[in-house]
Amino acid sequence: MIEKDIIVVGGGASGFFAAINIAKQAPYLKIAILERGQKGLAKVKVSGGGRCNVTHAEFIPSELVQNYPRGEKELLGPFHQFMTGDTIAWFEERGIELKIEDDGRIFPVSNSSQTIIDCFLSEAKKYHVDVLYSHSLKSLKNEHGLFQLDTSQGSFLSKKIVIATGSNTKIWNLLEGLGHSVSKAVPSLxxxxxxxxxxxxxxxxxxxxxxxxxxxxxxxxxxxxxxxxxxxxxxxxxxxxxxxxxxxxxxxxxxxxxVNFIRQSFDDCLEALKNSKQQWAKKTAFKSSQFNLPKRLWNKLVLASNIAEDARWADVNKVQIETLAKQLTQAVFNVAGKSTFKEEFVTAGGISLKEVNFKSFESKRVYGLYFAGEVLDVDAVTGGFNFQNAWTGAYILSQNITKGLV
Incomplete structure (x- = not known):
């Protein structure tokens, strides 16, 4: 039985971020990360197309939270403590230069997720965090103020633990055994x-x-x-x-x-098309792309309006004009399924937010049990927002988890 002061379950972004920040402020504590895979930080590796979308250039908490379908209310307070600017500063203090792209996404200047991975591994080594791979958690018990964790590689005792495993049904089942309730996970992105x-x-x-x-x-x-x-x-x-x-x-x-492809009303669109009919009577409608639409899309919508490829605007009748206006502003499509966005996989679902103290990210049900990242019922739209949730939760719990430990 190996004894530790704090064990972080999950060697992903939030797990490393939590462990590093804990170890920095309390170097006297014995801290370990238990990762089930042979390598950690797999999701960091593929995020942002392999560039790692670290966060998003949104610097007002009340606006940042609007990007979270689940967690908007709960994250408002935490974002006042640690958010985008703090994330940027954290990485830059460690020599990682970041850049803001036109759409607001923030990446390392290197354009490589390996830059972030190397930073985490270096910091973990610097602060003597034990990173233990191939340690899949089998059971989790809380008795007499201590947590017992049985893994595929052995057993551990710890005074406090951080669950940073992301969307993991097996871990959720173990947490239900400790008294937590879990919202069923469904794909979110x-x-x-x-x-x-x-x-x-x-x-x-x-x-x-x-x-x-x-x-x-x-x-x-x-x-x-x-x-x-x-x-x-x-x-x-x-x-x-x-x-x-x-x-x-x-x-x-x-x-x-x-789909409204042009963000105009049907009536405004119809009026514009009628003007086109008068202005360009001798030109073919098929080749006369309007509303700054890509030509290939315009061509498809013209044909879908029963307008021949060689038809001049003068030959387009009232019904065809109205049909085209509808295709541009009220096009209905049948969705027959879903597909994962790139290699990234985000889910809605996880530990009930009512059971977590968001001032510390500690469980309200079990003393000494903390959460970070997507293990909670928090998820966001694409653009670096899920990572920001991970950094915020991990940082705040790191400032609170050491209380009571000597």
Whole structure:
């Protein structure tokens, strides 16, 4: 039986961040990270397309929390203690230069997630944190003020523990055994599978500013939309998948969306098309892309409006004009499934937020038990927000977990 003062279960972003910050302020404590895999930080490795989207350039807590479908209310206080600017400072103090891209995402200047991984491994070594790989947690007990952890490589005793395992059903089951309740996990960040002639054969086309609604709900999002081989992706879709995760799961990922490709009303669009008909009477409608839409998408919507490829604007009739206006502002698509966004996988679900003290990220049910990251029922839209939740929770618990330990 190996004894430690604090054990962090989970060798991911929040686990390393927690352990390093704990060890820095309390170097006299024996701290270990238990990682089930042969290597840790796997999710950091693939995040942001392998560049690691560290956080997002949003510096106002009340606006930052709006990116969290679950956790918005609970994270407001913590973000006043540690958020984007603090994250940037933390990494820069360790020689990691970061950059802000046009869309607000923040990456290391190196454009490599290995930069972040190397930083964590170096800091863990510097502060004598034991990182133990291939230690899959088998059982977890809390008796007489001590935690007993049985792993695939041996058993441990610890005064306090941090659970930073992300969305892990096995760990959630063990935590239920300690008295916690868990919200069922469902995918939260995914693309839409759509088989439709209007988007067939034009993968890579981006409509820069669209509005997407899920019909039969109040769910709506805005932003860029990417047409893929599979269907639709990009922020407008991913944001909708995050905020609509529970509702979409109820519908078994089969539903309808309405897309306004130009963010104009039907009437305004119709009026603009009528003006085009008069202004460019001799030009072909197919080749006369309007509203700054990509030409290939415009072509598809013109054909979907029963307008021939060689038809001049003068030959387009009233019904066709109205149909085109509807395709541009009220296009309905059938969604027939989902797909993981790149290699990243985010879920809605986890430890009930009512059972956590967000001033310390300690369990309200079990003294000495702390949580960080997606093990909680917190998730965010794409863009570095899930990592910011991880850094914030891990940092705050690190400032509180050492209390009472000598």
């Amino acid at each position: 995914f693309t839409f599978k759509i088989n439709d002639e209007r988007i067939k054969d034009i993968p890579g086309v981006v409509a820069e500013d669209v509005e997407v609604k899920i019909l039969g709900t109040n769910l709506c999002s805005e932003g860029p939309l990417l047409i893929t081989h599979w269907g639709m992706s990009a922020p407008a879709i991913l944001k909708l998948s995050a905020f609509g995760a529970l509702e979409i799961a109820k519908r078994e990922y089969k539903f309808q969306i309405e």
